[in-house]
Amino acid sequence: MRGLSKLRLSIRSVAAAVPIAFLAVMFVLSAWNVSPLRADEVSSVPSDVFENTIRPLFVTHCIECHGPRKAESGLRFDTRDTLLQGGDSGPAISLEMPRESLMLLALRHQGGLEMPPDKPLPEAEIAAVEAWIRAGAPWPEGVVLGGTGPSLRGGEITDQERAFWSFQPIRDPQPPTDVDPPGLSEIDRFVMRKLKEMDLKPSPPASRRDWIRRATLDLTGLPPTPEQVQSFLDDPSEAAEVDRIEQLLASSAYGERWGRHWLDVVRYADTAGETADYPTPLSYKYRNWVIDALNADLPYDHFVMQQIAGDVIANAMLAGSDADSMDDDQLRRYREMLTATGFIAISRRFGFDVENYHHLTIQDTIDVLGQATLGLTLGCARCHDHKFDPVNIEDYYAWYGIFASTKYSFPGSEEKRRPYDLVPDVPPAVLAQRQREIDLQMASIESQQQPIAEQLTQLNAQIQQASGTSQFFGFE
Incomplete structure (x- = not known):
């Protein structure tokens, strides 16, 4: 009895200085034997300690920055497996050497690690976490902290990600036959x-x-x-x-009504955006192409391909043809396919000096392409593997390489008002032929002007001799 009284007195003394939750942890752990548990024993550990102490602590101080929606330094606290896996610095907890766990060092603000970053937790809470780790980090089966939202991803794309329903080929399901009334569409x-x-x-x-x-x-x-x-x-x-x-x-x-929806998706405008929002007077050609494409019932795959690579398709279509062998229909189709790439040309420009921010214009192109045709935010993969969709940073820069090799026509700006790098709407061979014709015409005009210029020069010289003046007709 005296021993029991002393034990009760000791408990009262400790309870005055240590939170009850921590005492509960210590008593439970002392009954378990604090040596680390085997993996097959963890599930048999009572969950009271986790539910009453560990879960509230993690949810309050850790899960906001280290959870399924945000994982700073690659570390997540939402499951036991993610803690064992750890982050950029290694496993967060060590069942073999509990006291050396990176989590405990961070909680005590030791070794250059600080978690939470503002101030350390009370020593009693840190001791409770240490005792929990020494007990094998028991975690109730199926419990995930931080809600039920989508989990973070990264690295190689898995078969499970490839099998997601929205990435599957479109199928043509058979219409039901057991419906009334008969004769329905x-x-x-x-x-x-x-x-x-x-x-x-x-x-x-x-x-x-x-x-x-x-x-x-x-x-x-x-x-x-x-x-x-x-x-x-x-x-x-x-x-x-x-x-x-x-x-x-x-x-x-019809094309005007439904083409407008596509133009909204691809952020069509008659101005370049940013600073002075400079007008782009040729954008209407792309707008009209979209309207005509819908009115012509252009198949969707052609509709998309021509907007992304219409120039490549057009050049391949005319491969091996010379200027004399191209008929009006070929030239019309060539012009239409180049106009379709207005999808790229109307990409947003950034800043006052848009040439120095061209990488952001390419990002805008990729972002709009992903949202318009895939329903995915490809822009997230500019800095890291996409956190939710199976798009990695390598995929993003594969797209970037394509558009970085593309010449974007400059629409004009507040500083440089005149557009440049506009693309001719005729094939290079035709353009060269027309240039030769213009050069010949100019040469003919100059040859016809030469005698007149010589006569004026002679007349001017005669007048200078007679009057003693110079440059009467503007000639030296």
């Missing part, structure tokens, strides 16, 4: 199946007047005229709706 059959799964019923069909108004607004962005509405209402044929859709798709307003 393929799209409506998918819609009806989903409505049936959700125990919903479709709205009743729109009236013909509502239908023509909705279809016209959707495809052209314009309301139908009263004459168009009446013409549709007066057509009782079964093909009336199909015919009207074809008419709307053939309208120039």
